[in-house]
Amino acid sequence: MSDWMAHSAGWDGTWQTMRAHTSAVSEGARERAPSFLREDAYLAGLFHDFGKYSPVFRMRLQGEASGLDHWTPGAFALLKNGLSEISALVVHGHHVGLAAFPQIDVLRHQYQSLERRELTLQLSDMKSAALAMHGDGLVPSGSPARTRLTKNVAGMLDVRFVTSALVDADHSDTAFHFTGVERTNARLFDIDKALRNLQSTIRRKQKGQMASTVGDLRLSLRNAAIKAAKGPRGLYALEAPTGAGKTLAMLEFALRHMKQHAGEKEAFRRIIVVLPFLSLLDETVKEIRGALGKEAADLFEHHSVAPWRDVSGEENMRGRERAEDWTAPIVITTSVQFLQTLFANKTVPLRKLHSVANSVILMDEVQSVPRPLALATMRALARLASPEYGCSVVLSTATQPEWEAHAHRFGEGESPFQPLAIAPRSLGLFDKIDRFTVDWSRTEKPIDWDALAEEMIAERRVLAIVNLKAHARQLTEAIQNAGWEGPLLHLSTNLCPAHRKNMLERSEVTAGDCLFVATQCVEAGVNLDFPVVYRAVAPLESIVQAAGRCNRHGNGRGQVRVFMPNEERYPGKMYESASKEALKWLQINGGELDLRDPAIFSGYYARLDSLSDAPLTKQELEEAIRTADFPKVAELYRLIDEQDVVHVAVPYEGAPDVPAVLTAEWFRKAQRFSVSASRKAVQASLWCRPISEDRRWWQVTDPTGYDPDLLGLKLDAELPIL
Template identity: 35%
Template sequence: MAGERFDQDEEWGHSKNAHDEAESLALHLSAVAARCEEFATAFGCGDEGRACGSLHDLGKLGPPAQQRIKQGKGRSIDHWSFGAHRMLARYGTEGIAAAIAILAHHKGIGRLSKDTLNDLCRLDPWRQWLLDNGSRLSELPPADADAWLASSGLILPESLQSICPWKRISAEEKAAVMTDIRMLFSALVDADFLETEAHFNAPAPDKRYERPRPPKLQAERALLRVLQHIEQCRQRSNAAEHVISMRDDLLAACRAAATEPQGVFTLSAPTGAGKTLAMLAFALDHAARHSLRRIVLVVPYLSIIEQTARIYREIFESDETGFGLHYVLEHHSLTLGPSDVKSDEENERLATARLLTENWDAPVIITTSVQFFESLFSNRPSACRKLHRLARSVVLIDEVQTFPKELAIPTLATLGHLAKQHCCTTVFATATQPAFTHFDDHVKQIGGPGWQPLEIVPPDLNLFDRARRTAVHWPQTDERTSWNELSEQLARHNRVLCIVNLKRHAKRLIELMKDRAGEAGLFHLSTNLCSAHREKILNDVRQRLADASAGPCRLIATQCVEAGVDIDFPTVYRAMGPLDAIAQAAGRCNRNGRQTSGDIHVFRPDPSDDDAEKSLYPPGGYLQAAMRTEGLLKLGDIDIDDPRAFADYYRGLYALGDFMRTDIVEAVLDLDFEKVGELYRLINQQTVNLVVPFDRECELFNSLRDQALEAGLSGEWICRARPLTVAVYGTGERLSGAADPVPLPDWTRRHRGPAGADVSDEWFILRDSDAENYDSVLGLKELPSAWGWIA
């Protein structure tokens, strides 16, 4: 039907595009129905998807709606409720999930209640409610709409067997119900977005826009390429033989587990065991055996994404591999920019990446925990449109120990149901596996299948015993170490890593170390450094560690260095903290097993040597976890190479709270999609992006400032700015005096609120290009405001 002309007196689905062509309503409904059916077929709901697409914009029938579309005149029209009403009228309780998807496809899913559905079934009270709230419904009688459907050529299923009938909605399967409704909603929203785009982005008259098609997963071929890459790494590795043997065994365990049926898995392996590539091999092998479509890697930190994306692209997107451009897509806050910037003159590659990332239309996705999990629990169309891509996929969740326990119950219920109902295998990977089986009964209570994952690594491999590469030296009861004493100890070591809990502690220690040992070979790492600066520091550190004649190498860091950062020190000092953090710190010590044993020194900072009004720990769960470690230590030294120690640690930590009595669990039990979306936050504080003048890239900084003033924010600008960006807690109002908001291009201002806004509230750039606010060692200085920096 693409390019098909129609009588201008017919009902329009969309107004005219740049080629002065309108789109008929029949064409739009037919195109969305076909695409939504395709998407929903992946999770067994093709008929329901077709019905959704066929009826979603039925409210555009009738004179008021048509006047609004054709002339842009008249009061706002609710064009979604009428289609939801006809869905319920036609299919009864089997049409409820589809009706909800239609009702929400522009404004998002609200609270699901029987009263709402009953009101929707009776059009008159619904019409009055809309009028009272400044909108109105199509005035076309239902019988006329049914007749129009019959004459338009739209073929609706005779009956539906819904993924989510009323008997399930009214039962105790709340988390499962919400997941199923979001998946159907996602299929409809994405289909509608794509077909609307096809009309308005038409490249020529009588021609619909077609998105570039990404490559297929080609799992078997991709697996061979990964195995080749692993062998190449093995050949050039300088790791000890017993470490290489351990990595080989982990890979073999992953290959063996890939033959298992789809479900939920854990991958518990010590740091340095080759987990990143081994779990990718599992995912591809598993995908090949079960005909899966996609792999999604979820990681908590941007630093890990940067490192992993380079590895994945080296494997799949180098010239000789032939997997094609956009085989691997990154999706996080710094890749493509804010969601309200929809178009600019980007080059073809960036524009295509932006389009494919909107709905995860690629075989391999690398994303952050924030992006993945907050989308999974969102009620908004733009966030949910990608979710249907999770059907028939493998999701690898790395460094899962960072996941907040307060969100565990609804998250485990949702992931378990995705595996059971939507063929989405999930792997929880870490060296310090949380004891989430503690929540098994709680997960069942809110409608999940429970949580009893299959461990990929058989216990007889004894990986943790074989990986013993360090000796942990715990402090004596009530032993305290001043910063001056600590700097003296660090200065005795030529190569040493020290990890502290807070950035002010790192700054204090850096200042003391400069006086005691000089600046040569002294490094600092925290997220006060932009990514280009962090990358330079890590490269310099690795070069010094690899060259015995390179002189001292002393790195003072916050916990950002602990997960996924491949460095290897002979000695590590770690401030008292959560047990999993201490174990992750140990993973940076004797990582490649070249020494008989590395040394981990755990110390308690002396509170009398610090600001008495400030805590020695970050607030909230971090402090609670550190106190749990202290509690275990009173019983004797802790063996961080024993998984049983972590099971005990996590069980005790979970016992400290009643996680069934949280606002988000209550919202799930109430089927309140909107409230769940508001409450589900991995990071509870707002952040903004600040572009800084890292000295090695000052030319780039000045170029970015000039370009921002001249042309405003764009996707291309954001990609260039990404290496110089620091994420900062707070809002832009608190940054006045030190940084300027980046202007928006003229054409975007009408899309933003408040009315008349002409600058971004997400992107800022420091005013100075010298060292006034950005230090060559410490990075971003404390600005003249009450900002807090992300650790």
């Protein structure tokens, strides 16, 4: 038996040998990795604990040493022997996170701990450690397809997938050693049963839409999705009007596409639904669960307010496990969670990444990807849709960005970006919608809140969407001051998630008199239907989303009224540039823009792409990619800049009390009862105080600081939000 140990006494009192642990991890990593990276993953598994063949590490297991670096020796051995730069990066980073490649490359010539820790092996110990490893029968059995790292988005993604395979295999084997409990796998759904359930749901919906414009539109989109599902794996684009039934059409595409490719060597394993806003999640989850019935039993939600976070016991434990490995047959998550994982360098978010391979990925509202991240995002998605990873990626929106026009900027070695159209423009889907007219006349002269309030009161049932939380509050107050006595609703991210959910469930939202004032947080996926919609001047794609809340079910003809507020302010420079470009495009087109015409958006996006202050990438990000600087890329690829944002726990009904000592359980539960706001505004507030050591979490200490009936969090200065 080997004298070298990987772990101290486990659940049954026995120590785990290096032979047992390394064998399990190397094989486990190889099984988890995409086929073309399996030898890199196997090598990473073999060498990940190479530094434990050391008397110093034996002292660590006996509690006689600490703060050791056991990962650098393995990375050094891989580099020195020319085995795999990918594996070397992964071995070094499997505890401390992926480093910049130039730092790792230094190890070829200068053996040292990059983290300034005591190394478990010195150079003079390397030979004896290698002999011990060979004595355990741990010898490389194959060679990777390539030994050198490709320094681009595709190459860096390969490193992250190998990291994921290694970390999950390592953590799983270690957990089993200490607990004796194997993680249970999620139940895979039956594709045929899921399709039958979905078809029954669609038939029921169609009965209520017979001989209607909306029914015809949804049938056309569904037929197009069924036809497209017979196509090859790869990139797909779905461009369809709001209200066309994209959620169920994409779901049917995914199921039929999985069935089409079921007989292949590596079949599709799961569906991953990616949504940009929390406001989309409840409706989408409800729709998918309703459509699939029992086959959605193991659907998993991974986001900050997922239901499993609010419970304890087995359900919470199972949720945390699924968040770590994404082995559920259907995963519904946010753009932040999904896309930032593709560019992460830390092991916690990366652990689940290997489960993305061979998935059908449905990305809704793809136009919401921040422009400075678009070029990097395109390259990552193209890589996932390549034959190596075996994914099919659907990019869905009512206003498809002209991303393929920029594929020539990818650089050498990246995967091609050539999406197939699920619903070609020749189908005329946009010609089938005639639910509303658009009045642009209010963009010519600014209108003040009092005048707008009077117009809304005259209509009695109206939705008004503005760009800033401060504007939403001011318009709401103007309506109150004008003497409106009917239902008045206000929705912005000044309301905590639990408050927003309750607001949207009120009966006034669906019928009867109601003046509803909101920020753009209602523009995508929130099932609102108003005969009249006011929209403050915004980027053209935002105006289209607002129009999607107008006469959604095609009952007569609604009105969309675009207006310029008396106080022209926008949430950020790029949003302002896109809004002003929309106004210029309006003027160029004679003061009218047909929101049903996709060509209008092609011209608009072409103009946006020419603006220097609305770039599709950041120079600093491109430089970090060029040098394979993993920490810098992770720092720069952020969908939401939270540097100056804090979280405020608010006293809304059901909120957990703030304990004397903050716990992980409290943070999980508090997510649904917190509001994100600017640090400066919160610090200036009279009724907020910090409650965490890093001052990232604050608490409303005075009940007057939060209005549970209408306005939510009250701050003197407010954070513009998207």
